[in-house]
Amino acid sequence: TRWSTRRLQEPGMWLEIDLGATKTVKGLRLDNAASPNDYPRGYLVSLSADGQTWTKVAEKPNNDAPLDVTFEAQPARKIRVEQTGASAAWWWSAHEVVVIEG
16 A cells, blocks of 8 residues: 655645554654655654644654654554655655554
8 A cells, every 4th residue: 555645745744643542652654665755855743642732752854764753652542744844856655654652
């Protein structure tokens, strides 16, 4: 499978993952090996237990690699990745999402 923006990267795009229940989360990896240039050029990762209140857990305004972050373990039901960078040549894609529980 593949999730993709199907258009060039720009700030404000986002991907939200609903875990279905609150879990303790300590990391996230978006695998885009099959589309190696489709990593986010900048990102902000936030967690929420209720979908209303969000806590920023990772940020990298100038990114040059697939998203692979770890952070202090926290309870969350939802994970949101916001694109903060831009690309004049590449989409933003993920072929697999890996949530690291802890």
